[in-house]
Amino acid sequence: MASVEITGLRKLYGDVVALSDINISIPSGSFFTLLGPSGCGKTTLLRTIAGFHAQNAGQILVDGKPIEGLPAHRRDVGMVFQDYAVFPHINVRDNVAFGLKQRKVSASEITKRVDDVLDVVQLAAFADRMPHELSGGQQQRVGLARAIVIRPKVLLMDEPLSNLDARLRVDLRAELRRIQRDLGITTVYVTHDQEEALAMSDTVCVMHQGVIQQAASPLDTYLRPLNRFVAAFVGGNNFLSLAKTGTQFALESGGAIVLDTPLKADIVCAVRPETLHVSPGRVVPSDTEIAIPATLLDVSFVGREMEVVTTIDAGKKMKSLARPDPAIIGLQAGSAVTLIANLDDLSFFEASETGGRVG
Amino acid sequence: MTSAFRKPDFWTVVTGVILVVLVVLLLFPIVRVLMLSFVDADTLKWTLGNYVEVFTRNYYLSGLRNTLFVGIFGTLGACLLGVPLAFFTARFRLKGRAWISTLAILVLVAPPFIGAYAWIMMLGSNGFITNFFERIGIDVPTIYGAHGIILVFTLKFFPFVFLMTQTALMAVNKSFEDAAENLGCTPWQRFVKITLPLVFPAISTGAIICFVLSIADFGTPAILGRGFRTLSTIAFSAYRSELGGLPTMAVTVSMIMIVISMLALLVQRRILAKRRYASSLTNLPVKTQLTGWRNAAVHGFCHGVVLIAMLPTLVVVYTSFLKTNGPVFVGGYGLESYDRILRTAPEAITNSFIFAGAAVVLIMAFSALISYVIVRRETAISGVIDFLMMVPYLIPGVVMAIGFVTTFRSGFMSGMGAAWLLILLYFIRRLPYGVRSTASSLRQIKPSIEEAAINLGAPPLSAFLKITVPLILPGLIVGSLMGFITAINELSGTLILYDAGTITMPVSIYLAVLDGEFGLAAALSTVLLLCTGICVYLVFRFTENRDNAFI
Numbered sequence: 001m002a003s004v005e006i007t008g009l010r011k012l013y014g015d016v017v018a019l020s021d022i023n024i025s026i027p028s029g030s031f032f033t034l035l036g037p038s039g040c041g042k043t044t045l046l047r048t049i050a051g052f053h054a055q056n057a058g059q060i061l062v063d064g065k066p067i068e069g070l071p072a073h074r075r076d077v078g079m080v081f082q083d084y085a086v087f088p089h090i091n092v093r094d095n096v097a098f099g100l101k102q103r104k105v106s107a108s109e110i111t112k113r114v115d116d117v118l119d120v121v122q123l124a125a126f127a128d129r130m131p132h133e134l135s136g137g138q139q140q141r142v143g144l145a146r147a148i149v150i151r152p153k154v155l156l157m158d159e160p161l162s163n164l165d166a167r168l169r170v171d172l173r174a175e176l177r178r179i180q181r182d183l184g185i186t187t188v189y190v191t192h193d194q195e196e197a198l199a200m201s202d203t204v205c206v207m208h209q210g211v212i213q214q215a216a217s218p219l220d221t222y223l224r225p226l227n228r229f230v231a232a233f234v235g236g237n238n239f240l241s242l243a244k245t246g247t248q249f250a251l252e253s254g255g256a257i258v259l260d261t262p263l264k265a266d267i268v269c270a271v272r273p274e275t276l277h278v279s280p281g282r283v284v285p286s287d288t289e290i291a292i293p294a295t296l297l298d299v300s301f302v303g304r305e306m307e308v309v310t311t312i313d314a315g316k317k318m319k320s321l322a323r324p325d326p327a328i329i330g331l332q333a334g335s336a337v338t339l340i341a342n343l344d345d346l347s348f349f350e351a352s353e354t355g356g357r358v359g
Numbered sequence: 360m361t362s363a364f365r366k367p368d369f370w371t372v373v374t375g376v377i378l379v380v381l382v383v384l385l386l387f388p389i390v391r392v393l394m395l396s397f398v399d400a401d402t403l404k405w406t407l408g409n410y411v412e413v414f415t416r417n418y419y420l421s422g423l424r425n426t427l428f429v430g431i432f433g434t435l436g437a438c439l440l441g442v443p444l445a446f447f448t449a450r451f452r453l454k455g456r457a458w459i460s461t462l463a464i465l466v467l468v469a470p471p472f473i474g475a476y477a478w479i480m481m482l483g484s485n486g487f488i489t490n491f492f493e494r495i496g497i498d499v500p501t502i503y504g505a506h507g508i509i510l511v512f513t514l515k516f517f518p519f520v521f522l523m524t525q526t527a528l529m530a531v532n533k534s535f536e537d538a539a540e541n542l543g544c545t546p547w548q549r550f551v552k553i554t555l556p557l558v559f560p561a562i563s564t565g566a567i568i569c570f571v572l573s574i575a576d577f578g579t580p581a582i583l584g585r586g587f588r589t590l591s592t593i594a595f596s597a598y599r600s601e602l603g604g605l606p607t608m609a610v611t612v613s614m615i616m617i618v619i620s621m622l623a624l625l626v627q628r629r630i631l632a633k634r635r636y637a638s639s640l641t642n643l644p645v646k647t648q649l650t651g652w653r654n655a656a657v658h659g660f661c662h663g664v665v666l667i668a669m670l671p672t673l674v675v676v677y678t679s680f681l682k683t684n685g686p687v688f689v690g691g692y693g694l695e696s697y698d699r700i701l702r703t704a705p706e707a708i709t710n711s712f713i714f715a716g717a718a719v720v721l722i723m724a725f726s727a728l729i730s731y732v733i734v735r736r737e738t739a740i741s742g743v744i745d746f747l748m749m750v751p752y753l754i755p756g757v758v759m760a761i762g763f764v765t766t767f768r769s770g771f772m773s774g775m776g777a778a779w780l781l782i783l784l785y786f787i788r789r790l791p792y793g794v795r796s797t798a799s800s801l802r803q804i805k806p807s808i809e810e811a812a813i814n815l816g817a818p819p820l821s822a823f824l825k826i827t828v829p830l831i832l833p834g835l836i837v838g839s840l841m842g843f844i845t846a847i848n849e850l851s852g853t854l855i856l857y858d859a860g861t862i863t864m865p866v867s868i869y870l871a872v873l874d875g876e877f878g879l880a881a882a883l884s885t886v887l888l889l890c891t892g893i894c895v896y897l898v899f900r901f902t903e904n905r906d907n908a909f910i
Contacts, residue, residue: 052810071368072813073822079814085807089829099815143811150815 002063002153002186003028004049009058011044011210018044020210022058026203029184031177035197036207037233042190045207046156049188051075062153073102078147080157084139086131092118092142093127099150117149120179137168144176148183155180155187161196173200194234198222206230213354227356228268228349237270238318239349240292249348253312254292256285259348259359266351267358275345276320278308278328283338290346292339294318296331310337369819374732374740377725381747384787388762389617389754395765396611400604409611419593423615426589429505429580430573430619433512437569440513440664441520442562446550447657448521449528452648454658460525462665463518468891469672470848470865471515472578473884476872477671478502478511479582480678503585511583512573514668519572520565527561528554533644560631567627571620575755577851578865582872590616591851594757598764598855606761613758620753672888679881686876696882703879706860707867708886714778714863715847718785722842725786726793727828727835733794734801735809748791759788760852777861781853785846792845793838800834801827836901840894848887 009022019041026032034042047053049060051072059066067075078099087095093114100110118124121141131139140160147155160176161169177200180187191197197204198218205215206229214226225231232239242249242259249259249267258269278296285291294310297317306324311317318339322328331337348358399406413419444463448456481488482502492499502510531554539553540546577591584592590612598609649657682693700708733745751759763780775783804827812822828835850865857866864887871880 050810050814052813071818072810073816073818075814076816077814079811081807081811083805083807085805085811087808087811087826098812098817102816102821146811146815 001028001184004032004154004186004188005059005061005064006049007059007061009045009048009060010056011041011048011053012056017210019048019055022212024205024212024215026186026188028063028186030202031180031187031189031200032203032205033189033191033197033201034205034207035191035194035234038192039209040207041210042192042207043158044210046158046188046190049154050077050079050156076150076152077154077156078150078152080140080143080147080155080160082159082162084131084136084143084163086134086139086142086146088131090130091127092123092129092131092134095131095142096146096149099146103150113149114145117145120148120182121145121175136164137172140164140172144179148179148185153186155185157187157189159191160189162191162193169196176200198234204234206233208233208354211354225347225357227354228270228352229354231270231347231349231357235272236319237272238276238320240269240271240312241316242267242269242348251290251292253294253316254290256290258290258343258346261358263350263358265355267348268351268355270347270349271341271345273307273319273321275341276318277322277340278310278320279338279340280327280331281336281338283340285340288343289340290343292318294337294339296328296333296335296337298333299329299331301329310339312339370732370736373728374736374738374744377729377732377744378740380725381744381787384783385747385750388759388766389750391766392610392613392617392758392762395605395607396614398605398607400601400607403605409607412608413611413615418588419612422588422590422593422612425505425580425587426574426591426616426619429508429512429589430570432505432509433516433573434566434569436509436513437517437520438562438566440517441565442524444517444521444661444664445524445528447661449525450644450646451654451657452646453661455662459661459665460522462669463521464895465672465892466515466665466668467518467522468844468848468895469888470578470850470884471511471576472582472850472865472869472872473675473888474511474515474671475507475579475582476868476877476880477674477678478507479872480674480877481670482507503583504587507583508579508587508589511579512569512576514671515579516569516572517664517668519568520562523561523565523568524558527558529644531557531644536644563627563630567623570623571752574616574619574623575757575851577755577757577854578869581869590619591755591757594761595851595854598757598761606765609761610758610765613755613761616755616758617753620755624749624753675881675884676888678877679885681878681881683878686874686878688878696878699879700882700886704862704867704883707862707864707883710778710861711847711864711887712890714781714785714861715843717782718789718846719839719843721782721786722790722793723835723839725790726797726838727823727831729790729794730798730801730831731823731827734798735806748794751788751791754788756788756849756852757855760784760855763852764855777856777858780856781861781863784852784856785842785849788849788852789842789846792841793835796838796841797831797834800831804830833901837898840898840901844891844894847890 004024004026006022006024009019011019022045034045036042044053048055051070055068060068087098096114096117097110100113115124118127121144123138123141123145126134126138131142134142143160161172164172173196189200198221201218203215204218204221206213206221208229214221214230221230222235225234231237241252243252247260247262248257249261250257251269259267282293283291292312294312297309297311300307301324305321306329308320308322308328309317320339349355350358396409397405397407399408447453448459453459479502480486482499483489484501486502489499489501500506535553535557536549539549544552575591577595580587580589580592594609594612594616597612598606601607601609679696680692680694681688682691683689683695729744729748732741763784767775767780808830809822809827812826813819817825848865850869853863853866854869857863864883868880868883868887871883
């Protein structure tokens, strides 16, 4: 159990900046997730902590001690790999015991600790199997057992669930979280799956182009994204253009004035799909709502919900999610509809890709 | 880089050691050959005179012409046998297909000079086929000269074209051919317009290998030439006649051989660069069942080709069991030839095994390390090492051996005995077999496996030995066996380096053939073929297991 403190970390590949001035503080025992699209630097950051990459600048402190002077094999951070990386030529027990043997732990203790950890990951019955006799989910449990049995200071997980099928992913997700809580082990988790990040983490750290965009609790990340990138990446948002007159900003579609601020920058209005309601025909909004005339493009009914795609003027597509409504599903493409949102559900960002939150 | 982290990392040290070994054993001799070719043997001054002599004297010019002539026609012959054979085995249902492939591989690994002298026993001036036809009054052209050499090259090297083309044909997506047929092509048009162009890169690769090996081959023209000289026999005799002085003419001829090989490789690169057909194998080719005379003709051709190619080997084995009295066959069967090996040349057998064995131990160790550096370390130096692994393919054995002699018999390594020189020569010349096979094994293994070991606390060397080596072992063994086969059959380089105590089986065979001791040569050849055959069997075993061993 240890805290992790990363300050001023920088990593270059030639001229390409892979990580730019990373500053992170991870309290002991917490579950910290690096979330971002592929190429955002999250895996590079994880592998730098593991010691597979050397940083160009900055420090990584584990329990207050810098670790960048240590080679990868002496860092004492457990790692779980995306492709499991279970050694294919030795059985489950020997895989799990590998790190303990490297640490010259006595044979009797190895047996005990391996048995214990195999119980924890529910693989006790598979101890003598070879890896190719296991399913993907079981192999990843071996990967996890192998990493935690050495009682590392920090546990690193690099998209451990991304090679598994959807249902198993959800099951194993809960199990990973349970084991992590029980052991109280400081964990850095990498994923591109926002649902996974929100469901598991104490802190979600959204990265983009080697820069940290926001590090906050899952709820804060979703409800109060710090900038436009986070708003777009986590949960998805529809962005509406605003026209500025003096200090007043009005929707370009529908014309309602939604914001009054002295800011000079261009500003966009964000509205989440699940707060954007679709009504057939033309509807007049109440005082606390905005209404945008739109044309129905497509409705996909996926069971629990329906996803409605509409176009507003200039062909801009809008997405809304709602409980299935026969009145909408029955509409012909091209029908006139009205998009309605509550004023309280609107948020505002400066218009650039990573433009900051307004208000 | 921060602090002590990346200082003398294990693999950096290994890379350095590899580089030193390659520079000393590979580059030094080649550079030495290059430099000597610009030195005047008498005045020791820099000169272009050697090259002027090669390009003006008819002796050398005809050697160059002869080399290109037998090289080109030997390659053409190999293609004429290899391509149809590949097409038939890949596209038609054949009885005994595994048998055909096995025979082709056996032909491939048997030393070429054995073929050459077996053909003398059949078609030489006193050959049994020649004698048979003479008795019934037909004059058969003898085997000696260019056509004999071309015949031996054709039958010896066609398996390269065959095996490479066959692999490519099996991997051509059938949808391409179906599409051509759907668009109105007859089967023949389809073959010429679609299939042949698609497998052309493979055919050209096989052909270039044939050509390079034909250029480098020493044993065949030495045994069958009778006045028809090629560059390799000229280089060898130049070296012999220049003993004591500087072998400047030998190295100049060697340089010409290297240049020809390099040009051939450049041609090959250009061919491959323009044609890259990535094929997704969704629709595997299907074999059709022929009927009637076509079926009989295809069977006859395929089995005929491999049987004729195997004929020299069979003749050699048969001859080894003929009763002899000294060099004379006296009729009937007996084991005198084997008895004579034990009495006159037992050390040839032990030497062969010791030298090839020692070379293979080195090959195994370095193959594992070099392939790791090439596959896993993406540095400029690993690129250089990867490139250097091509070089031994291009340097004929005679040339490499002359380079060794001129480099290591003088200066700081002059104390090395012939045995060590032979081991190092085999090692450096056959190292690419091991590296290539091991590297392709290693490419199948995800790097995360090794990272996991390191992450769990294994230092780099320990992770390599405990995790990487067991996983690449099949590739390592196959590569080493291939290295062993080619090392134990090495003739031309050994002829230059060996001394009284270090004679090997191929050299003994060569000398016995020159002395007309065909019985002795046959018995030694049979021993050599036997251990080659055992190695081939082992290779088969390990390549079969490779697929399902560690999935």
